[in-house]
Structure formats: C-alpha cells, structure tokens
Amino acid sequence: MPRDDDITVHVEWLARRLTQQQEDAAATEQHRVTVNTYRVSRVPGHVRDHNADAYTPGLVAIGPLHAADVRLRAGTRLKMAYLNSLISRGHPDPAGHLAVIQGYVRAVAAREREARAMYAAEDVETLRAEDFIQMLVLDGCFIIEHLVNVATGREEPALHATPFGAAQLSVDLVLAENQIPFFVLVDLIASTRLPEFDTTGYGAPVLLVKLVLYYLGGEKGRDMSEHLPAADAVGHILHLLHAMVTAARTRWEPAPRIQDSAPVEMMQEAARLLRRLPLLLLVPLLYPILPEESRWNASYGREGLPSASDLKRMWVRFRKAHGGGGGGAGKAPAGIAALLGPVPLAVKLAHEDQLRLPQLRIEFRTAPLLLNLMAFEQSAEQRGGDVSAYVWLMAKLVQSREDAGVLVAAEVVESSAAGSESKDDVVRFFGKVGAASEAAAELEKSYLGKTLEKLRERSQHPLFMMWADVQRNYFTVPWAVVAEFVAFVTFISTILQTYGSFKH
Structure with a gap:
C-alpha cells in the first residue's frame, strides 16, 4: 500500500508541473494575441480546396506547417549545405563553425516562445524546443544564404541542379503557410559575419x-525600403512583399495629358468617331427590335461590372500602366514581383475613357503569388484588401475568350502560352484566382471604389447601353469589317472634300 507521504509528493509534483504548464501556456497565448495580425496559419479548407497546390511548397519547407512532407527531403539536404556556406563566408576555418552555430542557437532560443506564438498552437505543440529551434536556425540560415547569393550574383549549382529550382524557390518563399518570423531572420543575420556588406554601414x-526587397523586386524593390515598415514591424517575408506591392500602387499616378498633344488627340478622337458613325446610325433602328432578355439590364445588374469586351463597346480604352510619376516607380521590377508589372495593382480610369491596368504576366508562378497575397489579406483581416480587390476586378473583366483577347491586345495581360491557347489560358487563370477573392463585400471601400463607381455609371448610361447591346447582338466580324471599310472611305472622302474647299 502506498504511504501518505508518497501521495503527498506526487500531488505536489503534479501541482508544480500543472502550474508551470499553465503559466507557460498563458505567456505563449499572450504572445499569440500580440502577433495575431501576422500569424502564420493554414489556409482554410474552403479556400484551399480550389487551388491546393498553390499553397503547398514544391522544393523547400520553411517553418513547421510542411516540415514533415517527405517530398521535400531534397530541400532539407540543401539547407545543410547552405548553412555551411553561410558560416564559411566570415569563418573560412571549420574550427570556428561550432561557435557560430552556438550563437545561432542562443539567439533563436532566446525568442522561442515568441516564435511559437506566430503559429497556431496545434501546429507547434508537439514540437520539442530543441527541434523547433533547430528548424528555425536551418530555415533562417538557408533563406539568408540564398538572399546573399542573389544580391552578390553568386551561382548556386546545388539549387539549379533541380529543374526549375530557383523559380520554384521564389514561390516557396512567399507562400502563406511557408513562413518563419521575420525577427528570427534579423537575429540570425545579426549573428552572421558577411564580409561582402562590411562597407555598407547597414545594421x-x-x-x-x-x-529581401532586392530578391522580390530587384533594384526597384531595394529603393523602396525607406517607404516600407521597419524590420521590427514586419511579420514575415510575405507580409513585406504585400507591403511592397501595395506601396508601389499608392505612390503611382498616371502620366498627365501633355498639352502639346491635345490637337493630335482631338484628331484621333474624331477619326474614332467617324469609324463608329455607320454603326451608330443603325442603333436607333436596331435597338427597338432587340429582345428584352438580350438587353443590357438583363446581363448586368446595377451592382454588376461589364466585361472587358463590353466596356470596349462602351468606348473604354484599355492601356497598360507605365512606371513614372511615383517617386522612383519607373524602374522595372525583377524577381517574382515582376509578374505584377512595373507598377503592381495600378488601376486608374484616366480621362473618363482610358482604363489603366498593370501588366500582368501569366506563368506557373503567377497564381500562387496572387492567391497567397490574398490569403495573407484574409488572415490579417484586411477585408477588401488591395490584392483581393484587384483580382476581383480582373476576374470580372475576363469572362470569355473575347474579353481575354481585348486585354492581351492592350498588353495588359501577357501569357506564356502562344496563339489561341493563350486566350483560353487567360480565361482559366482568372476563373481560378477569382474564385478565391472575397473582396466583393468590401469592394466599395477598397482603392478601386471610385473607379468601379465611374465604370458602373458609364455602363448605365442609355447611349452606351444601347450601343453595346446592338454591337453585341447584331454585329459579327464580317459586319465590323464592312463598317471599318465604310468608315475609312467616309473619312478619306471627308478629307478630300475639305481639302478641295480650302483650295477653291
């Protein structure tokens, strides 16, 4: 039979253990509440199910959420090699490597609780402290070594030995589920000697x-560092990327109309009107016999948005947004940010009929980039965020191959596919990313609110509605060719008559 004093010892031991556990849990939860805005969490199933691959790393797991994925073992070997390479930059003698690694472990261990709070409890509660710290050291040093290699132009044969390795890594490092705390990277780089940057004087x-900004956007990104949050206000790399693309948009304005070009623009507008004149004369004849179900109000409600082809029928001209007018925004970006154009998210309805849009390049990295930026906005409770609003707009504009052709012709969208397949790829792409956008409810409060209001006002104007309805329902390609020919003949005849009257 157990003695009373044995029971007393067990009770005290259990009570002490529970007391310590609840104190640790309370402290960790307090950290978790503090960093809740930029926590690294799994993308919800209702969002993830549509595009599961877009949120899953293909080469390297960063952080705990995908660390157990057996497909990424090659990435673990790569991390070990990069750890050695990073330390060797400032300590060529292997005898000094142990001391450096000890410094890394101490730096990360000092903020282990804070780092754990960046993740949901269920994602890290089974990780021992030693394993969690080792993971952050390996992942953080790997990222830093890769960033330094890119900035210094150093080749990475081990990375390039994997097909599409560098391109896939640029995706993996911006995935919402593949992040580690930014302060861990700061502490690790502070513990690393990098002779290449000794003369810069940067802390x-x-x-x-x-x-990071150079890696994401080239020199254009690096030049933006003074306009973005300080390192201690950055949650992780995806957060910094989001800040970069939204800041570029806020600093951009379309180039003002040059006064000297006003007469030329007036002549161009007159020529466009002449080309439309034969069709315009037929609108009063054809619109009254148009079936009610084929009219504009049956296709779009007052809160709807016309597609690109219908906006074009309403005399809206699509133009790609060029850099400039925004304090250094003229430099073309490199890195993964280049997919979003020289001025990401730049949307502006200029001169009432010119819709400026960023040039989006569609390739295998574009969907993961947009989807994870939107996932960050949704996790950070930025409802109606800039990226979500932009994706919602583009998905509404591209509803058919005809819509895709309009934007491709305007160089607003650039697809890696060739020929007619390009248009189909564009339609599929926007259908894919548009399904993940939840911006519609807060769209009026987004940066696109005024632009959408103006486009909707234009789409409700009786003249534009009738003009678009008649074109969409009656005029096929042969009609358009005939109309263009008639308009051209009319235009030449008018010029000759005007010239003859002046000569006379």
Whole structure:
C-alpha cells in the first residue's frame, strides 16, 4: 500500500508541473494575441480546396506547417549545405563553425516562445524546443544564404541542379503557410559575419530588409525600403512583399495629358468617331427590335461590372500602366514581383475613357503569388484588401475568350502560352484566382471604389447601353469589317472634300 507521504509528493509534483504548464501556456497565448495580425496559419479548407497546390511548397519547407512532407527531403539536404556556406563566408576555418552555430542557437532560443506564438498552437505543440529551434536556425540560415547569393550574383549549382529550382524557390518563399518570423531572420543575420556588406554601414535589420526587397523586386524593390515598415514591424517575408506591392500602387499616378498633344488627340478622337458613325446610325433602328432578355439590364445588374469586351463597346480604352510619376516607380521590377508589372495593382480610369491596368504576366508562378497575397489579406483581416480587390476586378473583366483577347491586345495581360491557347489560358487563370477573392463585400471601400463607381455609371448610361447591346447582338466580324471599310472611305472622302474647299 502506498504511504501518505508518497501521495503527498506526487500531488505536489503534479501541482508544480500543472502550474508551470499553465503559466507557460498563458505567456505563449499572450504572445499569440500580440502577433495575431501576422500569424502564420493554414489556409482554410474552403479556400484551399480550389487551388491546393498553390499553397503547398514544391522544393523547400520553411517553418513547421510542411516540415514533415517527405517530398521535400531534397530541400532539407540543401539547407545543410547552405548553412555551411553561410558560416564559411566570415569563418573560412571549420574550427570556428561550432561557435557560430552556438550563437545561432542562443539567439533563436532566446525568442522561442515568441516564435511559437506566430503559429497556431496545434501546429507547434508537439514540437520539442530543441527541434523547433533547430528548424528555425536551418530555415533562417538557408533563406539568408540564398538572399546573399542573389544580391552578390553568386551561382548556386546545388539549387539549379533541380529543374526549375530557383523559380520554384521564389514561390516557396512567399507562400502563406511557408513562413518563419521575420525577427528570427534579423537575429540570425545579426549573428552572421558577411564580409561582402562590411562597407555598407547597414545594421542587421536594414540590411535584411534591403536583401529581401532586392530578391522580390530587384533594384526597384531595394529603393523602396525607406517607404516600407521597419524590420521590427514586419511579420514575415510575405507580409513585406504585400507591403511592397501595395506601396508601389499608392505612390503611382498616371502620366498627365501633355498639352502639346491635345490637337493630335482631338484628331484621333474624331477619326474614332467617324469609324463608329455607320454603326451608330443603325442603333436607333436596331435597338427597338432587340429582345428584352438580350438587353443590357438583363446581363448586368446595377451592382454588376461589364466585361472587358463590353466596356470596349462602351468606348473604354484599355492601356497598360507605365512606371513614372511615383517617386522612383519607373524602374522595372525583377524577381517574382515582376509578374505584377512595373507598377503592381495600378488601376486608374484616366480621362473618363482610358482604363489603366498593370501588366500582368501569366506563368506557373503567377497564381500562387496572387492567391497567397490574398490569403495573407484574409488572415490579417484586411477585408477588401488591395490584392483581393484587384483580382476581383480582373476576374470580372475576363469572362470569355473575347474579353481575354481585348486585354492581351492592350498588353495588359501577357501569357506564356502562344496563339489561341493563350486566350483560353487567360480565361482559366482568372476563373481560378477569382474564385478565391472575397473582396466583393468590401469592394466599395477598397482603392478601386471610385473607379468601379465611374465604370458602373458609364455602363448605365442609355447611349452606351444601347450601343453595346446592338454591337453585341447584331454585329459579327464580317459586319465590323464592312463598317471599318465604310468608315475609312467616309473619312478619306471627308478629307478630300475639305481639302478641295480650302483650295477653291
């Protein structure tokens, strides 16, 4: 039979253990509440199910959420090699590597609880402290070594040995589920000697921000470091990317109309009107016999948005947004941010009929980039965020191959596919990413609110509605060719008559 004093010892031991556990849990939860805005969490199933691959790393797991994925073992070997390479930059003698690694472990261990709070409890509660710290050291040093290699132009044969390795890594590093705390990267780079940057005079936080921005956007990104949050206000790399693309948009304005070109623009507008004149004369004849179900109000409600082809029928001209007018926004971006154009998210209805849009390049990295930026907005409770609003707009504009052709012709969308397949790819792409956008409810409060209001006002104007309805329902390609020919003949005849009257 157990003695009373044995029971007393067990009770005290259990009570002490529970007390310590509840204190640790309370402290961790307090950290979790503090960093809740930029926590790294799994993308919800109702969002993830549509595009599961877009949120899953293909080469390297960063952080705990995909660390157990057996497909990414090659990435683990790569991390070990990069750890050695990073340390060797400032310590060529292997005898000094142990001390450096000890410094890394101490730096990360000092903020282990804070780092754990960046993740949902169920994602890290089974990880021992030693395993969690080792993971952050390996992942953080791998990222830093890759950033330094890119900034210094150093070749990475181990990375390029994997097909599409560098391109896939650029996706993996911006996935919402593949992030580690930014402060871990700051502490690790502060514990690393990088002779290549000794003369810059940058402290560890500033140097890290500049390296990340250069990796994401080239020199254009690095130049933006003064306009973005300081390192201690950045949650992770995806957060910094989001800040970069939204800041580029807020600093951009379309180039003003040049006064000297006003007469030329007037002549161009007159020529466009002449080309439309034969069709315009037929609108009063054809519109009254148009079936009610084929009219504009049956296709779009007052809150709807016309597609690109219908907006074009309403005399809206699509133009790609060029850099400039925004304090350094003229430099073309490199890195993964280049997919969003020289001025990401730049949407502006200029001169009432010119819709400026960023040039979006569609390739295998574009969907993951947009989807994970939207996932960050949704996790950070930025309802109606800039990226979500932009994707919603583009998905509404592209509803058919005809719509895709309009934007491709205007160089607003660039697809890696060739020929007619390009239009189909564009339609599929926007159907895919548009399904993940939840911006519609807060769209009027987004940066696109005024632009959408103006486009909807235009789409409700009786003249534009009738003009678009008649074109869409009656005029096929042969009609358009005939109309263009008639308009051209009319235009030449008018010029000759005007010239003859002046000569007379």
